[in-house]
Amino acid sequence: RYLARKITLASHLFAKFPYSTFSLNHIFVQREAKELADKSHYHDAIEILNHAIDHNELADFFVRRAVCHKNLMMFTEAYYDYSLAIQIEPEDGAHFAARALVLLKLHKMQLALEDFSRACKYSPCANHFFQRGLLYTDMGSYKNATDDLKAAISVSLNGAGNEFELRCRYRCALAYFYDGQLQMAIDEA
Secondary structure, X not given: OHHHHHHHHHHXXXXXXXXXXXXXXXXXXXXXXXXXXXXXXXXXXXHHHHHHHHHOOOHHHHHHHHHHHXXXXXXXXHHHHHHHHHHXXXXXXXXXXXXXXXXXXXXXXXXXXXXXXXXXXXXXXXXXXXXXXXXXXXXXXXXXXXXXXXXXXXXXXXXXXXXXXXXXXXXXXXXXXXXXXXXXXHHHO
């Protein structure tokens, strides 16, 4: 009943004011979907987002729906939603990083690596380098892993904090250790 009322309100807003108050409609849908998702009502949030997407295919709607799908462990659906968001905003590194995490859940490591690389290209933030460095370690590419983890440290010096730097150094030392470079591992730790 609550959801029906929300969908009816959203329908009236989109039907009555499809473009003139577009930002208001966008904010309303985002707020309602977030409110439902925060209460773990993911299916209801998806239903509102489906309705919104029928009226306006915005990257924000696809990303929000992808997050709901991820929380429901519907990783294939989340992958497709992130892909649609990427089609709309092809240079947003956050979309690539989020899709890469879903690809890891789908055991598609090489595709995840490609998406993390795009994330690092379009949004070179510490977390993207860190995630790609972890993936390189898992794939046995230790030189690339240490390069990315050091890049994450370098980027993080602009505000990510000491705890993050320690995690990067620890992972970097592990990559050196796995690669048989014991002295480098000791020096990094």
